[in-house]
Amino acid sequence: MLEFKILKKSTKSRARLGVLKTAHGEVETPAFVPVTTQAAAKALSSEEIKEAGSQLVICNTFHLHLKPGEDYVQQAGKLHEFMHWERPIMTDSAGFQVFSLGFGVDHGVGKKIKKDDGKKLNKTIKQDKQPKNLKITDDGVLFKSPLNGDKIFIGPKESIAIQQKLGADIMFAFDECTSPLANKDYIKKSMERTHRWAKICLEHRSSDQALFGIVQGSYFQDFRQESAQYINSLDFDGFGIGGDLGISKDDTRNVLNWNIPFLDEQKPRHLLGMGYLDDMQIIVEGGVDTFDCTVPTQFGRHGIAFTSEGKLDMRKAKYFKDQEPLDKNCACPVCQNYKRSYLCHLLRAKEITGLRFLSLHNIYFFNNYIKILREKIKNNEI
Ligand SMILES: [Zn+2]
Structure with a gap:
């Protein structure tokens, strides 16, 4: 069950104010989504995440599949009861781990490369190249467990089956988050596979959980548009914007401009794994409704x-x-x-x-920062 209502659209940008209604309550959008990878925001209790003003959290399908396993979570009453979080929950699809445990490890890069990583930019990953530690096929991905080296296969069917047992309000379709170092041929092949997987995910959903399709296409305008149009043509409840967003803030603006106009504006849009503080306004002005990032807790743990x-x-x-x-x-x-x-x-x-x-x-500061942005949309300031 998911309803999305747009309360106000800015006339200055694509920013909009909305309410996301789920079986576990409402989320005022735009909203920041803290990352609770293993059903916990590192070092904080669910009560503290709530006290920090959080409306919704995102858990990690891959890591929860590894431990404690989705059956275990299901027996414990699914994620809401398991982690004692009564508000809405998202689960990602394990698509990010296709990158982070694959080419991300091989080349020591994140989803967003830094300017001074320029040397790495000569698009080294060519079509049909495989990462060292996992194998990507048309059916899915054979991972090597980072815990004990066991082989773990996750494809679109498996991802949906795991996410249904975890029981989040919003699931994401299984995709390949591509490396910023992949060349255009690689991106094309990967994007087409992600599109096929998106359809399979929809066909295998048997719960009333919402399912968001993920748009890929890396930093190529034609692919971003093609991917947005294709994912939009399927019967998803909302959209995830995945993959790399280039290097600079202008690149982020570009990718959003290449995607957002092709997505049904009545459906919510989530930006996956991005959101440094100074990116938040750009993201919101680009028309994003929710986004997750690990920055507040990661930086907090480093003092x-x-x-x-x-x-x-x-x-x-x-x-x-x-x-x-x-x-x-x-x-x-x-x-x-x-x-x-x-x-x-x-x-x-x-x-x-x-x-x-x-x-x-x-986390409180991030939540408050976006609350101020919501006010600014209300007053048509951004
Ligand atoms: Zn404070």
Whole structure:
């Protein structure tokens, strides 16, 4: 069950305000989606993720399949009961791991390459090339378990079967997230396979969970358009925008412009695995309704806080005697109750509480940042 209602469309950009209605409640969009890979945001409880203002989370199909296994989660009452999160949940399809455990590992790159990775940019992955640790066929992908080396096969049917047992409100179709280093021939072949898989996913859905189709096509305008038109022609409940988005902010804008106009505007759009703080406005103006990223918790675990003064490395000695709150403009429980001096002490003393506090504050900060963007759409400022 999924309903999407658009409340207001900006006249300045493709930004829109909406409400996503699920069996587990409503989500005000645009919304930031914290990543709860193994049914937990690292170091935080579900209550704390909620306290940080989160409306919806995304769990990882591949990792939950590895441990504890989807049968285990199903027996425990499916994800909502298992992780005690009563609000909406998404599960990705394991398509990202086709990249992250494949060519991503082989070339030491992420989905977004940095400018100074220029040398790597000579599109080295040619058609029919296979990554070292997994095998991609027309039926699906043979993974090697990162835990014990066991062979694990996941294709479109398997991905849907796993996601149905996990029981999220929104599932994603199985795809291949392609490497930014793949050449045009590779991308074409992969995109066509992702399209075939999308159809198979729809045919094998037997639950009332919503299913989003994923658009691929890398950084090629013609493929992005073709993929958006094809995925849009199928009976999906919404869309995921996957794959790499180029290097610069202009590249991100371009990819969204090549995809979004070809997607049914009445259906929600999720941007998979992207969203640095300074990208958020670009993404929202591009017409994205929800997006997930691991930045707030990842940075939090490294002692970095996002604040209204910018990113602060709270391990630095200068905060040791700082008696101000972490961010005086933040209403999160950490900023209400603790000073920078204490947080700095916790981090320097390697107390796990320090990392927990920064993760909680950072998620709150991201949620609040997008709340401000929602206000700006309401006032037609962006
Ligand atoms: Zn705070």
